[in-house]
Amino acid sequence: MTLVPSAHNCLIITGQAAVPCEMRASPAGVPIGRFLLDHHSRQVEAGFSREVRCRIPVIVCGEPLARTAGQLLPGMQVRVQGFVRRDNPREGEYRLVLHATHIDVLNTESFED
Amino acid sequence: MSGLILRIAVPSPLYRTFDYLPPPGCDPAALRPGMRVRVPFGRRQVIGFLVELGTDTPLDIASLKPALAILDTEPVLPADVLVLIQWAQRYYHHPLGEVFTAALPVLLRQGEPAAHPAPAPVWRMTAAGHTALADSASLLRRAPAQWRLLDYLAHCPDGAEPETLRPVVSNSTAVLRALRDKGWAEQNAAPQVSSSAPHVSQPPPVLTLAQTEAIAAITSALDRFQVFLLEGVTGSGKTEVYLQVIEAVLAHGRQALVLTPEIGLTPQLLARFQERLPGPLAVSHSGLSDAERLKAWLLAREGRARVVVGTRSAVFAPLQAPGILIIDEEHDLSFKQQDGFRYHARDLAVIRGQQLGIPVVLGSATPALESCHNAQRCRYGLLPLPERVGGGSKPPIQILDVRRQPMREGLSQPLLERIRAHLDRNEQVLLFLNRRGFAPMLLCHECGWLSQCRHCDARMTLHLRSQRLICHHCGDQRPVDSLCPLCGSVDLRGFGQGTERLEIALRQEFPETGIARMDRDSTRRRGSLETLLAEIQAGGRRLLIGTQMLAKGHHFPDVTLVGIIDADQGLYGIDFRASERMAQLILQVAGRAGRAKKPGTVIIQTHHPDHPLLRTLVSRGYTAFAAEALAERQAALLPPFAHQALLRAEAVDPERATGFLQMALALAGPLADGLELLGPAPAPMERRAGRYRAHLLIQAIQRQVLHRFLDRWTTLLWAERTDRQVRWSLDIDPVELY
Numbered sequence: 001m002t003l004v005p006s007a008h009n010c011l012i013i014t015g016q017a018a019v020p021c022e023m024r025a026s027p028a029g030v031p032i033g034r035f036l037l038d039h040h041s042r043q044v045e046a047g048f049s050r051e052v053r054c055r056i057p058v059i060v061c062g063e064p065l066a067r068t069a070g071q072l073l074p075g076m077q078v079r080v081q082g083f084v085r086r087d088n089p090r091e092g093e094y095r096l097v098l099h100a101t102h103i104d105v106l107n108t109e110s111f112e113d
Numbered sequence: 114m115s116g117l118i119l120r121i122a123v124p125s126p127l128y129r130t131f132d133y134l135p136p137p138g139c140d141p142a143a144l145r146p147g148m149r150v151r152v153p154f155g156r157r158q159v160i161g162f163l164v165e166l167g168t169d170t171p172l173d174i175a176s177l178k179p180a181l182a183i184l185d186t187e188p189v190l191p192a193d194v195l196v197l198i199q200w201a202q203r204y205y206h207h208p209l210g211e212v213f214t215a216a217l218p219v220l221l222r223q224g225e226p227a228a229h230p231a232p233a234p235v236w237r238m239t240a241a242g243h244t245a246l247a248d249s250a251s252l253l254r255r256a257p258a259q260w261r262l263l264d265y266l267a268h269c270p271d272g273a274e275p276e277t278l279r280p281v282v283s284n285s286t287a288v289l290r291a292l293r294d295k296g297w298a299e300q301n302a303a304p305q306v307s308s309s310a311p312h313v314s315q316p317p318p319v320l321t322l323a324q325t326e327a328i329a330a331i332t333s334a335l336d337r338f339q340v341f342l343l344e345g346v347t348g349s350g351k352t353e354v355y356l357q358v359i360e361a362v363l364a365h366g367r368q369a370l371v372l373t374p375e376i377g378l379t380p381q382l383l384a385r386f387q388e389r390l391p392g393p394l395a396v397s398h399s400g401l402s403d404a405e406r407l408k409a410w411l412l413a414r415e416g417r418a419r420v421v422v423g424t425r426s427a428v429f430a431p432l433q434a435p436g437i438l439i440i441d442e443e444h445d446l447s448f449k450q451q452d453g454f455r456y457h458a459r460d461l462a463v464i465r466g467q468q469l470g471i472p473v474v475l476g477s478a479t480p481a482l483e484s485c486h487n488a489q490r491c492r493y494g495l496l497p498l499p500e501r502v503g504g505g506s507k508p509p510i511q512i513l514d515v516r517r518q519p520m521r522e523g524l525s526q527p528l529l530e531r532i533r534a535h536l537d538r539n540e541q542v543l544l545f546l547n548r549r550g551f552a553p554m555l556l557c558h559e560c561g562w563l564s565q566c567r568h569c570d571a572r573m574t575l576h577l578r579s580q581r582l583i584c585h586h587c588g589d590q591r592p593v594d595s596l597c598p599l600c601g602s603v604d605l606r607g608f609g610q611g612t613e614r615l616e617i618a619l620r621q622e623f624p625e626t627g628i629a630r631m632d633r634d635s636t637r638r639r640g641s642l643e644t645l646l647a648e649i650q651a652g653g654r655r656l657l658i659g660t661q662m663l664a665k666g667h668h669f670p671d672v673t674l675v676g677i678i679d680a681d682q683g684l685y686g687i688d689f690r691a692s693e694r695m696a697q698l699i700l701q702v703a704g705r706a707g708r709a710k711k712p713g714t715v716i717i718q719t720h721h722p723d724h725p726l727l728r729t730l731v732s733r734g735y736t737a738f739a740a741e742a743l744a745e746r747q748a749a750l751l752p753p754f755a756h757q758a759l760l761r762a763e764a765v766d767p768e769r770a771t772g773f774l775q776m777a778l779a780l781a782g783p784l785a786d787g788l789e790l791l792g793p794a795p796a797p798m799e800r801r802a803g804r805y806r807a808h809l810l811i812q813a814i815q816r817q818v819l820h821r822f823l824d825r826w827t828t829l830l831w832a833e834r835t836d837r838q839v840r841w842s843l844d845i846d847p848v849e850l851y
Contacts, residue, residue, distance in 0.1 A: 027555060027575055028595040030603045061603045089560070 009083040011098055014106065015039035015075050018055065021069040031066035034059055037080060037098070057087070057097045068103050077106035118170050119180055121161035122210035122499065123154055124222070128831040130209065131161070132170045134179040141166075147188025147195045151181040151224060160184070160224045162213040179356070189227050190216065191414070191431045197465050198429070202821070204464075205845050206827045207454045215454045216429035218410045219403045229411055230404065234300050235272030237291060240262060242297035258282045259291055266298060317389075317425040318353060318502075327496040331472055332361040334494075335436065338467045342443075342488045343476040344736075345498030346507060352382070352474045354498070355439050356389050358474065363419050367436025367471075370413075371422045372458055374445035375399060379667055380643055383422065390420050397423035397430070400639075425450060426567020428465065435469050438462045442665060443475035443484060444697055446848060455844045461561045478704060479697040480734070482746065486753040487740045508675070508706040508713035510699075514722040522618035523610035523678055528716055529622065531674060534652050536626055541671040543657040544615065545664060545702045546678040549632040551577035551614045552607030557597035559604055564594070568803040575607045576634070577614075579705075580585040587802035612658050615678065617754040619656055621731050631659035656821045673713045675706040680719040684726060687797055688850055689751050692726050696738050699730060752846070756816045758823060759847040760809040761796070764839045767805035774809045780829045781811070784822050788813035797850055804840075808850070 018036040025031050039054045058080055060069040072078065081102040087095045120130040133152055135141060148163045150618055158181060164787070170177065182407045188195065194216065202212045214222050221227055238246075253260045265281045266273060268647050278285045292298035320328070324347075331341055333356075345351040359369040373382065375398060387394055394407040395418035412418035416433030423430060428438075440448070440459050448458040459475065466473035475484055475493070488495040501507065517526045523546070532542050554572035555564035564573040566584040573582040575593065577843060583590040596603055631646050636642040649657060652671045657663060683695030699717065707713020719727060719801065729738045747754045760777055764770040774793035781790055789812045796806035813819035827843065 003556075026595070026603055026605050027551070027577055027607055028580070028593040028603075028605065030595055032604055085559075 010081065011084055012079065012081045013037065013056070013098070014041075014077065014079045017072040017074055017078060019074055021060065021072050023070050030062055031070075032059070033060050033066050034067040035069060035072060037078070058082070059097055059099045060103065061099070065100055066105055067084065068105065069100070072105070079104040079106060093095055116168070116174060117144075118167040118174075118177070119144070119150065119163055120165040120167055121150055121152055121180070121659075121664045122164050122208075123152070123159055123161045124214040125154070125159075125211040126208055126211065128208050128827070130164050132167070132177055134174075135179050136180045136182055139180075139183055143186070144183065145188050147190050147192075149184040149189050149221070149224065151184060153178055153181065156360075156419065159211065160222060162189075164209060184185060185227060186226055189221060189448065191433075192437070193465070194429055194471055196468055197461065200455055200464055200468070201454075201461055201494060205454065205456055206843050208454075212456075215426060215456070218397075218407045220407045221410075225407070227411065227414075229408065234302055235270075235274050235823040236266060236278065236298055236300050237272040238266040238298055239296060240697055241267070241295070242292070245295070245297050256291075258284075258288045259297075262288050262292060263297060266521055271621065272301075284721070286582055317357065318350075318692050320353065320357075321350065321498070321502060323496075323498045323500065324350050324354055324502075327466060327498060328357045328361075330494060330496055331358045331437075331474060334472050335365060335367075336470075338470045338472065340463055340466065340473045340475065340487070341496050342480055342484050342493040343496045343498065344480055344488075345476065345478060345699065346501060347478045348501040349478075349498035351441070351478075351498065352385060354496075355441070355474070355476065356386070358437065359390060359420060359440070362436035365436060367434045368413070368416065368418075368432045369420050369437045369439065370427065370430055370432060370435065370462075371420065371439045371441065372427055372462060372638055373422065373424065373441045374447040374665065375424045380646065381668060386422060386851070387418065392417070392419045394418060395421040395423075395430075397427050399424065405720060421815050424617075425458040428456075428461045437474065438466050439470050439474045439476065441476050443477045444479055444481040445665075446694075449848045451849070452842075455842070457846060457848075460846070463623070468672075479700050480739070482693055483738060483742055483753045489743075503710070506716050508703060510715040510717065511704055512722045512731060513716050513718050514720075515718045516578050516720050516722075521622075521719075522614060524615075524618065524622075524767055525718055528676055528718060530622070531714075531716060532656070532676065535674040536623065536656070538673075539654045539725060540673040541649070541652075541655045541657060541669060542674045542676065543659070543663065543669065543672045543702075543705050544619075544676045544678055545659065545661075546615055546697070546724050547660050547682070548609075548611045548679075549613070549660055550574035550583070550611040551617075552611050553609040554607075555582060555594065556606050556608040557600060557602055557604070558606050559602040560597060560600040562597050562599040563608075569801045570798050571801075577607070577617075581635075582596075586798065589802075590758055610678065612660060619658065623656060626654055626656050628656045628658065631657065631663045633660070633662065636662070661698060661701075664698060664705065664743040667705065669705055671711075671780065672705050672710045673707055675703055675713065675715045677702060677715070677717045680717045681721060684719075684721055684724050687826070689746075689749070690848065693742060696726060696730055696735065696742075700735055700811050718815040750812075755812050755814050756819045757847060758811045758819060759844040760811070760841065761844060761851070762808070762839050762841040763806040764836070765804055766838065767795075767799075767807070769836055770805050773809055773836055773841060776833065777809060777826075777830060777833075780833070781826050784825050785811075786822075787815065787818045788822055810850075 015037045018038045021033040021035040023033045024080050035058055037056050037058050042049050043052050060066050080100050082098050082100040084096045084098050087097045117135055119133045119135055121133055144166055146163050146165055150161050150163050151158055152161045198212050202209045242263055246267055264283050277389045282288050294662055343351055362369050370561050393412055395412040397406050413421045414431035421430050440462050450456050463473050487493045494793050515525045536541050552575045555575045564582050566573050566590055569584055569586045571586045573584045576583055580593050584592055597605055612630055612632050616628055619628055629649055631645055649669055703715040706715050711774050729741055762770040762773045771793050792809040793807050796808055799805055
């Protein structure tokens with residue numbers, strides 16, 4: 001398989017952080033964070049409006065993204081832009097994770113319910 | 114005319130001596146074998162050894178070069194060591210020049226005189242200096258550096274070497290000159306080395322019956338050759354037996370030579386020897402400077418040191434009146450030299466004892482199977498010490514099955530709970546993990562890439578604190594990758610457990626507890642080992658983490674729990690000696706527990722709780738294990754029931770290494786009656802430091818058959834014009850296959 005560097009792989013998604021971002025560092029000292037994003041919206045499909053829900057893990061690597069993600073609390077609204085990757089290379093596992101390249105925090109209120 | 118010809122052994126891998134003429138103006142009557150001679154060799158000058166004086170040479174006498182200088186007025190080694198060297202050269206089939214070199218301290222190899230160097234002059238304070246110092250206030254204000262140095266000298270009544278003054282002030286040389294010009298300090302010769310702390314003879318401790326019997330057996334044989342195997346469980350007081358036997362030897366006006374493994378030569382052991390035995394102790398190990406080693410060597414040769422303690426190479430120590438040879442931890446692998454001249458110091462000690470007609474004592478809690486076998490056949494006198502001194506019982510060993518257990522950084526929950534319980538009782542816990550570094554490899558979590566060494570068939574170890582990947586086989590290192598070189602992910606992780614990782618995990622688990630980690634990395638700086646040991650000796654609640662460095666010889670009275678973190682790595686080695694090694698290591702580590710009044714416990718974490726080796730060791734002890742292992746060796750006709758030699762070859766190109774071995778095999782064919790030739794086969798780690806390694810194993814039931822073959826075969830091998838790209842070596846009685 002040849003690599004196509006310019007091939008499209010871009011996902012922009014808004015939603016709520018479902019859990020605080022778990023932070024760690026790679027042995028070389030690169031910060032790596034992971035949190036779950038809950039998405040809930042209405043979209044148009046086949047001409048009809050419908051409801052969409054999903055939950056996707058977001059991976060955040062390196063400064064300054066990790067600093068932003070480190071401050072996320074459950075319920076905070078974010079817009080994440082990035083690329084998706086198969087989480088587990090094992091046969092039959094197709095779960096995707098989103099690797100963030102940009103994170104915008106849309107509001108700083110966390111929810112308590 | 115019949116000229117005198119010097120046959121010189123030159124330190125080179127050439128299996129022959131070289132003929133030279135005596136240097137001009139030299140008195141032939143003063144020449145003795147064993148003297149060092151400076152000779153021209155190729156384009157260099159080297160220090161060679163006079164092996165023999167001859168009158169004929171196969172070469173044209175006119176083409177012989179004269180030696181440049183005779184460096185000694187008497188042979189540098191005593192006659193008995195020369196005999197030992199010649200024996201070793203024949204037995205190990207190794208070039209004589211290199212054998213000589215191995216037997217001498219570095220400075221003597223380099224041609225330094227075999228005499229104590231003049232002591233460096235020291236600085237002393239004068240009477241005028243005392244007066245000046247008394248008027249301290251004004252001097253302190255005008256010349257603070259001079260004041261500091263003067264004040265320092267005031268505390269050195271014996272004077273201070275210039276080197277030691279360097280750290281006192283920034284420019285000590287200039288300040289010293291100023292003090293001398295004012296007449297406040299002077300430089301003069303150092304006083305003669307006074308022998309260390311005066312010897313106060315201490316009442317010996319009360320002996321167990323077994324100790325008394327062992328001492329009696331050895332001291333009744335001081336006038337003849339006899340090998341004793343002192344098989345004493347850890348903590349049974351082997352050192353006390355050595356000490357009392359040495360005292361008896363000294364009383365006969367003879368000297369004692371004690372060999373210990375590098376790791377076993379602890380400050381504790383030396384302190385104990387110094388306390389109990391009179392006179393200066395000659396100590397030789399790799400932590401000393403070349404000058405210190407030469408000094409110890411000379412003290413031994415002159416007979417001023419009555420007791421000589423050293424590591425492997427001390428087996429060649431010159432003694433003025435040898436009386437006994439003691440090898441502590443005789444099973445230890447470090448007694449076998451693993452490169453160049455591959456001798457076994459324990460085996461050579463037995464030969465030396467035989468040549469000298471003096472007893473040899475081999476001591477260990479876990480003797481090598483070779484020694485057990487010799488004791489079974491009554492070639493060695495067996496002296497068992499089955500009980501711990503002070504009646505302490507052997508710590509119970511528990512096998513902890515960690516299958517399906519949640520593990521936290523290699524630690525199971527039950528082990529963590531036990532650690533906590535012992536710490537809460539203000540006791541010490543020792544955790545053994547024979548792998549230094551943070552993790553034995555760096556792994557890409559996304560694609561599975563591993564930190565392979567560029568030069569070896571091995572992974573590079575992750576060292577987190579120093580931020581480096583280091584190959585523990587060839588020493589190559591590089592910074593830790595930030596990205597996976599294969600897929601570009603930053604999610605790289607340390608895979609597996611090393612002592613550094615264990616330390617970090619335990620700091621989180623027990624933040625209020627002092628942790629001492631002891632491995633090659635944490636003790637690299639001079640004096641750091643001593644500091645660590647002092648901390649441990651101070652007692653109280655503490656966690657000790659370490660590799661085999663921690664496992665041997667130390668006496669930690671407050672340790673009541675020993676945890677073996679990972680027993681599995683040693684259970685399934687490919688070497689037929691793997692199980693013997695593992696059993697020895699487990700028992701050595703276990704022996705650290707409960708050495709004082711408090712009882713100890715040992716816990717072994719394993720995924721193979723039913724492994725027969727663990728079962729036998731735990732329920733029936735080392736003697737039972739050794740008997741089983743020897744029965745297996747006998748059935749498989751492996752050493753000590755057969756004798757081996759290993760011809761190793763390595764080259765950048767794998768074909769060349771095998772090609773050389775094929776040639777060697779062809780040469781061996783017609784001679785190989787009564788022996789087995791196995792190979793050529795690739796070494797267990799085929800590529801190391803960029804070279805491919807292969808070997809040919811030669812095995813015979815009869816030692817004489819093997820050596821008769823080797824004598825003829827090596828002559829052919831040395832005569833062969835071999836591929837210069839191939840490096841090869843012959844290992845007699847190999848202890849490791851790679």
